[in-house]
Amino acid sequence: MEKQPADRTQKGPDFKQMELEDITSKISALDKWRAIFSSHGLENCRPAIKTIQDNHKGDKENEDRPETSSNKKHATFPGSVLYSIPKELIISSELGGQPITIEMAMELRKILFGNTFQTFTYEWKKSFFKFREAFSNLAYALEAEKGGTRAIQMVVQAHIIKHLLFTKNYQDYGSFNSLSEISQKQQEKALAASLADILWTTGAMNKAIVCLITNESYFSESPNYKTDNFTEKLHLFEFVEKDKLEKFLCAHIYSFKDEGSHGVILFLYSVLFSRTILRIQHDLDYTKNHLLHFCLGNYTVRQAVLNLILTGRASPHVFNGDQILEEQIPEQKLHGVLTRSEVGYLHWNRDEMEQNKLPQVGSMLKTPKYPIWLCNINGTYSVLFGTNTSLLCDWKMEHIFDLYFYSGQLSQTKTARLTVDTHSHPWEGRYKTEEADHEKRFPSLEMTVRTKWEGAAITWNGTLPFF
Known part of the structure; x- marks a missing residue:
């Protein structure tokens, strides 16, 4: 007689208990992954949670099988390499400099976002300074993202062009054809020199700060500050000689140009600390009190950021000098550009x-x-x-x-x-x-x-x- 399938409505207490334990186990596993995602700044990454849910369905089938290279399971985090700094890009805290404090981090957040709880988006965290292919028509050029980081990448691009065309370190000084003869090593040197120029200018030609990442967090989350697993690991290096600044940047240029480095954010942090938060607050006027603008799900830079990188001063407007709207209210002064810029x-x-x-x-x-x-x-x-x-x-x-x-x-x-x-x-x-x-x-x-x-x-x- 043909065997009839088991009636699924006739489940005994033991079977129901097994189902309940299985469901509880899966919920526990998901909670574990959510905790891991949260620690990596991925708490809102729903596609990653979905991937883990799908992978977890097959766990029961493999638990009694011997572990081999073909069936070994690895947890995969979509985009995690872009959230967590790769080990080769992390510097030793013994290199020198000083660790960031929670007070400094809070000042950063306030001048960027206007509060201490907003953090950079995925697009910002994955952005770095990436050149086009060496010895090509666009060997001098950076690949620029379409979103909020594009403005910073392109203003750095302008400084790279200035360095390649108008410094005498290159054989074809001022020649357009020379831009297609750039090697990877020359790309790195041009990027380091350009970043040094910008930081030295924002530091009023007498001081500059470079921010790099270590492997330890210097403070934890507090009621007044939300961690991002990045800013808390900053190490600040101060330079009072431009030559030493450029050499340091050359030695650590991978921290700005390699994938996963958070290079654009590192550069922006370095610019802000070189200028100092206090000076930036004085540069801004009553119309603006922070540097980033949230629009269509992402952060874009205000004009003050571009002017800071172009001129060394975070003036919010593009006209010459300062303008007073009403003489009776002197504090309503609009801050424009005071000096002729190189770019x-x-x-x-x-x-x-x-x-x-x-x-x-x-x-x-x-x-x-x-x-x-x-x-x-x-x-x-x-x-x-x-x-x-x-x-x-x-x-x-x-x-x-x-x-x-x-x-x-x-x-x-x-x-x-x-x-x-x-x-x-x-x-x-x-x-x-x-x-x-x-x-x-x-x-x-x-x-x-x-x-x-x-x-x-x-x-x-x-x-x-x-x-």
């Missing part, structure tokens, strides 16, 4: 133009010491640069000249070359005789260039116009 800044946004809210960038940023500009085009950051330093100090050089453009996007495989003619204005005749709005018909990059050279004609030299 400049240009801004264009179609929506702001239509609403007549386009910020007027002052000459301190529009006319930097070197022909290199960080560009904010419709909220996306990129770099525009020339190779002739006379462009900004000799009006005869501004007749016809070339500018080069790098967007930071992986889709760009070679640097775009634009030829700018400031004496011929054929485009003006077209838009003045047509009803269409010329700001909507010309590429935003061209309109960005025209904020510096009004009315210039621009040729893309065979490249399909973009941006």
Whole structure:
């Protein structure tokens, strides 16, 4: 007689007890994983919890089998390498410097987020300074993320270009072709020199701080501070000589350029400590009291961060000098840019133009010491640069000249070359005789260039116009 399947409705007490114990065991396992995720800053990573749930279903089938290389189970944490610093990137606390204190960490949080409980998102934690392939068309270039860290990566990119084109350490000084002949070692040296320049400038040319990570936490969570398993491990190194600063950065450049290093955050922390939190608070005005802005699920940097990296001062505005809104209320002073920067800044946004809210960038940023500009085009950051330093100090050089453009996007495989003619204005005749709005018909990059050279004609030299 064919054996009938067991009636699942006729379960005895022992069977029900076994089911209850199995469910309890699984819940306990999930609680254990949640605790592990929390300690790694992954408490909100639901996809990882789901993966562990799915893997746990097969545990009963394997528990009586001998453990082999083929059936050995490993817990996998999606993205965990990006949350936890790899061991090879962690420095020894015996190297020197001083450990961060909880008071310093709280000051960091307040100046960045406005409180001590918000922490950096996944996108920020995974961001670092990654170069394109050495000895390629874009050997000089960094890969830039699309989100909130892109602005910092691209302003560092501008300083890298300055170093590669306008320092005499390179054979083809000021030559565009030299940018495609950069080795990996030269990439690392250029990054270290650029970070050193920025930190030395923010430290008022007499001091700089470099933040690195150790393998021990110097304080734990408190009612007034939420840990992130990162900031609590900071070690601060102070330098009063720029040469020693650059050598130190060269020796530890992997802490900023390797995957999992949290390199962008480390650099931002170093910038803030070099300037000092107290000075930054004085740099800001009554319109702003912290440096990051939360929008669409992520943090973006305010203008004060860009100005800090560009000029050494965290002024919230891009016009020259300070402006007093009302003489009767002197504390309502708006802080602008006080000094001419080495790397400049240009801004264009179609929506702001239509609403007549386009910020007027002052000459301190529009006319930097070197022909290199960080560009904010419709909220996306990129770099525009020339190779002739006379462009900004000799009006005869501004007749016809070339500018080069790098967007930071992986889709760009070679640097775009634009030829700018400031004496011929054929485009003006077209838009003045047509009803269409010329700001909507010309590429935003061209309109960005025209904020510096009004009315210039621009040729893309065979490249399909973009941006």
